[in-house]
Amino acid sequence: MRGCPTRNVWILTVAVIGNSHAAVIAKAWNEVAQQTPDVSLEFFAATRHGVEDGIHVVGSKIPSSGRAGSEAGLSGDVDLTSFEAILVAGLRRDVSSLVRLHRTYQPESHRSNTAKKKLVSDALFLEMARADRERSLAVTLARDIRGSVDVPILLIPHPYPSLTAVANQSALWAEIHETGDAARLMALFEMVNDELTTEFSVIAQPSDTLVAPLFTDPRYTHDSGFFRDPDRPSLGPEDYHMNVEFGHIQLSLVLERLRMVSRVA
Amino acid sequence: MPGKSPYAGLSERSFWSSAVASQSATHLPGVYVKKFALGEGARIAAAGSCFAQHIVRQLRIRNFNVVDVEPPPPGIEGATARRFGYLTYSARYGNIYTARQLVQLIEEATGVWQPVDWVWERNGRFFDALRPSVEPEGLSTQDLVRAHRDQHLAAVREMIKSTDVFVFTLGLTEAWMHRASGTVYPTAPGTVAGSFNKDFSFINFSTAEVVRDLYRARALLQAANPSLRMILTVSPVPLTATATDDHVLLASSYSKAVLRAAAGELAQKADVDYFPSYEIITGPQARGQFFDENLRTVRAEGVAVVMSHFFAQHAELQPAGRAAVTVPPASVDELMDDQCEDALLEMFGS
Numbered sequence: 001m002r003g004c005p006t007r008n009v010w011i012l013t014v015a016v017i018g019n020s021h022a023a024v025i026a027k028a029w030n031e032v033a034q035q036t037p038d039v040s041l042e043f044f045a046a047t048r049h050g051v052e053d054g055i056h057v058v059g060s061k062i063p064s065s066g067r068a069g070s071e072a073g074l075s076g077d078v079d080l081t082s083f084e085a086i087l088v089a090g091l092r093r094d095v096s097s098l099v100r101l102h103r104t105y106q107p108e109s110h111r112s113n114t115a116k117k118k119l120v121s122d123a124l125f126l127e128m129a130r131a132d133r134e135r136s137l138a139v140t141l142a143r144d145i146r147g148s149v150d151v152p153i154l155l156i157p158h159p160y161p162s163l164t165a166v167a168n169q170s171a172l173w174a175e176i177h178e179t180g181d182a183a184r185l186m187a188l189f190e191m192v193n194d195e196l197t198t199e200f201s202v203i204a205q206p207s208d209t210l211v212a213p214l215f216t217d218p219r220y221t222h223d224s225g226f227f228r229d230p231d232r233p234s235l236g237p238e239d240y241h242m243n244v245e246f247g248h249i250q251l252s253l254v255l256e257r258l259r260m261v262s263r264v265a
Numbered sequence: 266m267p268g269k270s271p272y273a274g275l276s277e278r279s280f281w282s283s284a285v286a287s288q289s290a291t292h293l294p295g296v297y298v299k300k301f302a303l304g305e306g307a308r309i310a311a312a313g314s315c316f317a318q319h320i321v322r323q324l325r326i327r328n329f330n331v332v333d334v335e336p337p338p339p340g341i342e343g344a345t346a347r348r349f350g351y352l353t354y355s356a357r358y359g360n361i362y363t364a365r366q367l368v369q370l371i372e373e374a375t376g377v378w379q380p381v382d383w384v385w386e387r388n389g390r391f392f393d394a395l396r397p398s399v400e401p402e403g404l405s406t407q408d409l410v411r412a413h414r415d416q417h418l419a420a421v422r423e424m425i426k427s428t429d430v431f432v433f434t435l436g437l438t439e440a441w442m443h444r445a446s447g448t449v450y451p452t453a454p455g456t457v458a459g460s461f462n463k464d465f466s467f468i469n470f471s472t473a474e475v476v477r478d479l480y481r482a483r484a485l486l487q488a489a490n491p492s493l494r495m496i497l498t499v500s501p502v503p504l505t506a507t508a509t510d511d512h513v514l515l516a517s518s519y520s521k522a523v524l525r526a527a528a529g530e531l532a533q534k535a536d537v538d539y540f541p542s543y544e545i546i547t548g549p550q551a552r553g554q555f556f557d558e559n560l561r562t563v564r565a566e567g568v569a570v571v572m573s574h575f576f577a578q579h580a581e582l583q584p585a586g587r588a589a590v591t592v593p594p595a596s597v598d599e600l601m602d603d604q605c606e607d608a609l610l611e612m613f614g615s
Contacts, residue, residue, distance in 0.1 A: 101338065101339065104338075105338055108404050108405055108406075108409050109405065118338075118416065119409070119412055119413050119416055120338065121349075121400050121402065121403075121404055121413075122402075122405075123349075123400070123401070123402040124338070124341070124349050124400075127341055127345050127349070128338050128339070128340060128341060131339070131340025131341055131342075131345075132339075132340055134340070135340055
């Protein structure tokens with residue numbers, strides 16, 4: 001195992017770079033850090049919504065100064081050489097963008113209303129899903145990091161929305177839920193994520209946290225509102241950010257994967 | 266002393282020695298003199314055989330106003346876009362090799378004609394036989410192919426109405442036809458999909474037939490869009506293979522001669538111009554230098570020379586401050602190899 005010797009214990013030092021969705025992992029970590037002596041997680045996550053585009057690798061650092069710092073809200077410079085592993089959490093690797101594409105484009109095997117949609121083949125929609133993945137900040141940042149330091153990189157996408165989104169954000173989610181296209185979109189999203197596994201360690205959302213294909217059990221968004229940006233007006237009922245219970249599930253997966261990839265490394 | 270000759274006083278471009286023999290292959294003054302100015306911001310649509318892809322690409326590189334009624338979905342670009350028929354022409358109709366194909370497309374889009382036997386199958390997937398390259402893996406049902414084509418035809422109608430200048434590159438005279446209906450396809454049955462049988466027959470269009478088809482296409486286009494003008498050009502790319510009994514060199518020569526003659530006849534009309542891609546690449550002055558080692562593929566330098574003659578005459582279209590751009594050779598070769606169904610015929614050779 002690689003790591004830093006401290007009092008005869010090897011500690012795996014990990015940088016967590018993410019957006020508001022990393023906050024639940026941080027919250028969970030704060031509760032278990034004392035009982036996890038072999039790992040040290042340092043969070044550089046931004047809490048703000050939609051401002052992550054300022055995050056770039058410069059040399060072997062992700063600076064918190066200038067545009068990156070002010071817009072991304074990083075808690076400090078990320079010196080990538082100081083860590084044995086990097087976790088990229090959220091950062092727009094999100095099924096929402098694929099669902100938005102689906103509102104305009106109708107893949108051949110999908111069932112939603114075709115009247116106003118542009119028809120595309122499944123082969124083309126697969127390419128669209130891949131392109132959507134490649135555009136995500138999580139993937140572009142992870143690639144930049146990989147070009148800078150030779151350490152294991154883990155990716156954890158945004159959680160799937162709560163089933164409450166079907167009612168609360170119906171324009172985006174209701175159609176795919178009712179037609180069954182949600183299952184097809186989720187399968188596609190996970191398939192193109194799996195294609196990343198030659199480069200990164202991708203942590204998928206456990207199926208037992210879902211209440212329907214592509215929709216998270218609403219119990220995991222209950223009382224999660226405090227993770228939202230306090231500077232922004234209310235976004236209404238929380239459908240996208242999970243609570244600490246979910247954070248513990250993600251954290252356990254992260255720790256398990258970290259131990260696995262660090263052994264391999 | 267000889268009497269007065271009609272050749273006396275003609276310009277240098279009228280004489281072989283001064284206009285061709287003593288000129289560089291890359292610069293032939295007067296070889297193309299535009300018939301009409303296109304006008305700033307002219308909306309240009311393009312179709313034709315593979316060589317037309319270069320014309321479209323060069324226009325796009327220079328930020329000309331190329332009509333694109335079927336743009337790629339977000340994130341689909343480069344080779345992936347072209348693999349699905351995007352960014353190749355002004356709509357996803359694929360290569361239109363013959364004048365008859367062009368007539369069919371316009372007639373079908375404007376509702377005066379219906380193709381027959383145009384959904385072909387391969388390994389359980391279904392293909393639009395009239396544009397088989399735009400969905401390389403086909404679709405799962407025949408109904409889907411029809412639905413996709415309906416959307417495509419709506420886009421073609423939009424293209425016709427929103428075009429000022431339609432550039433058509435004539436490529437082939439040889440085609441495969443549905444015997445009973447006369448429906449002509451861009452590929453032989455069995456090449457991309459489908460299977461060849463007695464329902465299909467070979468046709469090698471004559472000059473008269475090509476002329477008639479071009480007049481028909483022009484009439485249909487201008488019925489929908491009276492101000493639309495045309496620029497015709499002939500692809501300099503020789504035939505990959507011939508289905509006639511002739512040697513492929515003779516068959517290619519016949520095909521190009523027919524297309525060149527037909528284009529020349531149409532270009533007698535005030536609203537139709539002829540652009541000499543064929544002559545710039547294949548003329549003796551070029552000494553074959555613009556062809557790749559296979560003596561068929563046009564090299565990037567050749568494309569650049571062709572387009573420099575076009576842009577020199579249509580400077581009014583050149584966006585301010587943009588210099589001439591040379592296309593990277595690799596990109597051109599990729600286009601030629603990947604997006605030409607007739608190149609697939611190579612695999613049937615010994």
